[in-house]
Amino acid sequence: MPLIQLIVLAIVQGITEFLPISSSAHLILAPLLIDEWSDQGAIMDVAAHIGTLFAVLIYFRSETATLCRGGIDALRFKASADRKLFLQIALASVPVVLVGAVVALTGMINYLRSPYVIAWASIFFGILLWHADRALGDKEGLQRISWREAVVIGLAQMLAIVPGTSRSGVTITAARYLGWSRTEAARFSILLAIPSILAIGGFAALELFSEGNVGDMRAVALMAALSFIVALLTISVFMNFTRKLSFTPFVIYRVLMGLALLAIAPRLVAA
Numbered sequence: 001m002p003l004i005q006l007i008v009l010a011i012v013q014g015i016t017e018f019l020p021i022s023s024s025a026h027l028i029l030a031p032l033l034i035d036e037w038s039d040q041g042a043i044m045d046v047a048a049h050i051g052t053l054f055a056v057l058i059y060f061r062s063e064t065a066t067l068c069r070g071g072i073d074a075l076r077f078k079a080s081a082d083r084k085l086f087l088q089i090a091l092a093s094v095p096v097v098l099v100g101a102v103v104a105l106t107g108m109i110n111y112l113r114s115p116y117v118i119a120w121a122s123i124f125f126g127i128l129l130w131h132a133d134r135a136l137g138d139k140e141g142l143q144r145i146s147w148r149e150a151v152v153i154g155l156a157q158m159l160a161i162v163p164g165t166s167r168s169g170v171t172i173t174a175a176r177y178l179g180w181s182r183t184e185a186a187r188f189s190i191l192l193a194i195p196s197i198l199a200i201g202g203f204a205a206l207e208l209f210s211e212g213n214v215g216d217m218r219a220v221a222l223m224a225a226l227s228f229i230v231a232l233l234t235i236s237v238f239m240n241f242t243r244k245l246s247f248t249p250f251v252i253y254r255v256l257m258g259l260a261l262l263a264i265a266p267r268l269v270a271a
Contacts, residue, residue, distance in 0.1 A: 001044065001219060005030075005034075006044070006219055006222060006226075007226060008030065009027060009030060009044065009048065010048060010051070010223050010226030010227045010230065011226065011230050012026045012027060013026075013048035013052060013227045013230075013231075014048075014051065014052060014055070014226065014227045014228070014229065014230025014232075014233075015231075015234050017048075017049075017052040017168075017227075017231055018052070018056075018186075018189075018190050018193065018231065018234060018235055018238060019166075019168065019234065019238060019250060020166050020172055020247060020254075021122075021169065021250055021254055022118075022122060022164050022165060022167075022169065022254075023166075023167075024160075024163040024164075025118045025121075025122060025163045025164040025166075027045065027048075028113050028163055029115070044220065044223050047221070047224040047227070048223050048224065048227040049197045049227075050197075050224045050227075051224040051225060051226065051227030051229075051231060052197065052231040053194065053197045054224075054228050055228050055231035055232040055234075055235060056190055056191070056193060056194060056197075056235065057194070058232065059232055059236065060187070060190065060191060063142070063187070064194075066082050067085065067086050067194070069082040069086075070083045070086025070087070071086050073086070081143050084143070085142055085143065088145060088150035089192060089194070089195060090195060091147075091150055091154060092150045092151065092153050092154030092157065093154060093157075093192065093196055093199070094154065095154050095155050095157065095158045096154070096158050096160060096196055097195070097196065099158045099161055100161055100199070103161050109161075112161070113163060114269070115261055115264075115269060116262070116265050116269075118163045118164035118258075118261060119164065119257075119259075119261035119265060120258065120262075121163065121164030121165045121258075122164040122165075122257055122258035122261070123255050123258035123259070125159070125165050125166060125170055125173070125254070126169070126250070126251045126253075126254030126255050126258070127251065127255070128170075128173055129169050129170075129172065129176075129250070129251055129254075130247070130248060130251040132172075132173040132174075132176040132177045133176055133182070133246050133247045133248070135177060137175075137177075137178070137179035137180050137185075138179075138181045139178075139179050139180045139184065140183075141184070142184065142187065142188060142191075149178050152178060153171050153174045153189075154192075155174075156170050156171055156173065156174035157170060157171050157174075157192065164258070166254075167189075167193065168186075168189045168190065169254075171185075171188070171189040171192055172185045172186060175188055182243075182246070182247070183239065185242075186238065186239060186242045187239070190235065
């Protein structure tokens with residue numbers, strides 16, 4: 001992989017993973033839009049996700065510590081607010097992990113990588129985010145999330161299997177419909193990425209290592225490091241953004257990207 005492609009993809013992954021604009025769509029489209037670039041391969045996707053995962057763990061270190069304590073309390077069968085949040089995150093992650101495994105094992109993911117699918121998903125779920133963001137939800141405090149709300153957000157996350165939907169976008173949309181503030185919706189969405197990235201990245205890594213396809217480890221390390229740095233900066237900017245502005249700029253971007261993609265989709269499919 002050319003160095004410039006690696007750098008661009010790491011930046012794209014770091015920026016788009018937690019913004020409601022679909023990282024998977026951008027990673028799929030990048031090699032399609034630039035003829036000289038080949039698909040980066042699963043190992044580089046895993047490296048990029050590992051980098052963004054560490055960014056979450058460090059930026060939300062207080063919440064990460066809470067989840068760790070909650071996991072210990074769960075193993076000890078000790079009731080606590082930490083255990084409740086840990087179990088809610090775990091429960092909300094089950095649907096997407098199960099559906100993702102089915103899609104990956106059956107090969108259905110190949111049919112979902114179509115530019116047309118990405119375009120329409122970007123437009124439709126972008127408009128849905130705009131509609132949800134009009135709600136005047138102002139609930140704060142992760143400890144106040146109910147089991148029902150955690151399940152609803154988890155079920156919504158399943159839709160992110162479709163490239164263009166955006167995992168963060170669809171979970172934020174669900175949280176906003178449930179009355180949560182923009183900041184808390186974004187916070188829960190980003191924390192919900194932890195088990196999802198662990199599960200998907202772990203599955204892909206095991207498959208790759210079992211095949212002996214580990215690639216250039218220097219390139220893998222660079223991809224992970226760059227994704228980490230960019231993701232850490234992006235999370236910081238995004239969380240400040242949610243305290244002051246609406247999600248409308250992201251909606252506009254998604255719709256414009258979808259329309260542009262529909263316009264060039266015939267050429268991409270024919271290539």
